Amino acid sequence: MLILFTIEFSLLAQEEANPYERPKNIGIDLFDDFKNSAFDCYDSSVIIKKKVLKTKIITPEEQEEIKKVQSTIDTLYRSSKSLQIKAPNLSPDSKAIAANNLIQKTIAALDKATLNFRITFSVLEDLEEVEE
DSSP, X not given: OHHHHHHHHHHHHHHHSOTTOXXXXXSOHHHHHXXXXXXXXXHHHHHHHHHHHHHSOOOHHHHHHHHHHXXXXXXXXXXXXXXXXXXXXXXXXXXXXXXXXHHHHHHHHHHHHHHHHHHHHHHHHHHHHHHO
16 A cells, blocks of 8 residues: 555656756766756746736847747757767766757757747737737
């Protein structure tokens, strides 16, 4: 009974964890810098999306920030391909596994950041249609 409770509790805790939480560094600058840049983009997208959903307004500065961040996201997507090639060749195998996991979590955060910006602009477009 105690074992079942422990298993259920750990599964519940995993479900509640933020899937876009910034992973820890793996100790390889190339991969850690990639991850940190991507999660900085994700964090910016969350802040802007929350603000726009609350206020229904986006400033010119925020629009410029979105363009800048989206450009960084595009660059990170391109660099992810070379990192995916390099990761399996890392030694020891535990570093290769950690790098692959880091890349997958980072790409998911980049996808979510892009989605956050799409949602932001979608809300604004919907408001413009209502006003017309």
